[in-house]
Amino acid sequence: MSRFDDSRPEMTVEEFRLLRDHVYSHCGILVHEDMKFVMERRLWPRLEALGLADFGAYHRYLRYDPQRHAELEAAVESLTTHETYFFREPSQLKAFCDELLPVLEKRNGRLKRLRLWSAGCSSGEEAYTLAMLLKDSHRFDDWDVEVYGTDISRRVLALARRAEYGPSALRATSADLLERFFVPAGNNRVRVRDEVRSWVSFGHHNLLDETGSQLVPRMDAVFCRNVMIYFDQAARRRVLRIVRDRLVPGGYLLLGHSENLLNLGADFELVHLRGDLVYRRPELPGLTGGEGR
Numbered sequence: 001m002s003r004f005d006d007s008r009p010e011m012t013v014e015e016f017r018l019l020r021d022h023v024y025s026h027c028g029i030l031v032h033e034d035m036k037f038v039m040e041r042r043l044w045p046r047l048e049a050l051g052l053a054d055f056g057a058y059h060r061y062l063r064y065d066p067q068r069h070a071e072l073e074a075a076v077e078s079l080t081t082h083e084t085y086f087f088r089e090p091s092q093l094k095a096f097c098d099e100l101l102p103v104l105e106k107r108n109g110r111l112k113r114l115r116l117w118s119a120g121c122s123s124g125e126e127a128y129t130l131a132m133l134l135k136d137s138h139r140f141d142d143w144d145v146e147v148y149g150t151d152i153s154r155r156v157l158a159l160a161r162r163a164e165y166g167p168s169a170l171r172a173t174s175a176d177l178l179e180r181f182f183v184p185a186g187n188n189r190v191r192v193r194d195e196v197r198s199w200v201s202f203g204h205h206n207l208l209d210e211t212g213s214q215l216v217p218r219m220d221a222v223f224c225r226n227v228m229i230y231f232d233q234a235a236r237r238r239v240l241r242i243v244r245d246r247l248v249p250g251g252y253l254l255l256g257h258s259e260n261l262l263n264l265g266a267d268f269e270l271v272h273l274r275g276d277l278v279y280r281r282p283e284l285p286g287l288t289g290g291e292g293r
């Protein structure tokens, strides 16, 4: 449908600001002023689905209608990017395997328990990738391992639980890994093997929700990659406070390659690995070996 189709209502600047602020305060995603047209285009189908005349009515619906929570999820869904694939950012994954997994194996060796979190996991590729790397390392074969994937979008979580993928999700997956960790699912698709799936679980979670975050167990490492790029500084700070709280002392935070904690005043230590820069929640003074759980 053309932008110049005048049967569709235009979003006024005031409506744009109201809707942008509402979305932002819910999930931290900040739609910039120059993206007003994109927001308008992506929300038009919602107005149509609800039979609303203009964006003012849509804003009122989001604020006061009994269905407002479900509709806010639909609005956020239409404004978020879920791009992801298996074995994304391989140099970071290699550094994780070569340099952090030995540390985690040693640190948790007594409890034989490992918890990883893919925070903003989209359709699950990152969480399954982590489980595959753990399997591949053979360091944790008889351990109690849990990889948690969480996302604000219930749609992508349903895809994650289904664990079936096509060529685009596998564009960085070698033939060898494909053979070892997937089974054919027909129609040029594959399914993640059960032995990998058994280490992974998915849950709905808004990274800005402090109360809900209390239900997330303490993690040995958190991958929060390519999620906060859509947030402003204030929302990043809130997420980082929550993530830090959910990490065991000495636990690691791994961000996407274009992200860092500069100017965020977050209480993390920078760790220089040979193959990457990662962050660590400082150890409690005098404690080592997972005692801070």
Ligand SMILES: C[S@@+](CC[C@H](N)C(=O)[O-])C[C@H]1O[C@@H](n2cnc3c(N)ncnc32)[C@H](O)[C@@H]1O
Residues within 6 Å of the ligand: 026, 027, 028, 029, 080, 081, 082, 083, 084, 085, 088, 119, 120, 121, 122, 123, 126, 150, 151, 152, 153, 156, 205, 206, 207, 208, 224, 225, 226, 227, 256
């Ligand atoms: C671009 S994907 C990144 C997926 C994966 N981490 C990766 O790097 O390949 C970003 C994901 O973050 C999720 N997201 C955005 N805001 C969120 C929030 N406030 N809480 C939880 N997830 C959020 C989106 O739904 C989306 O699936």
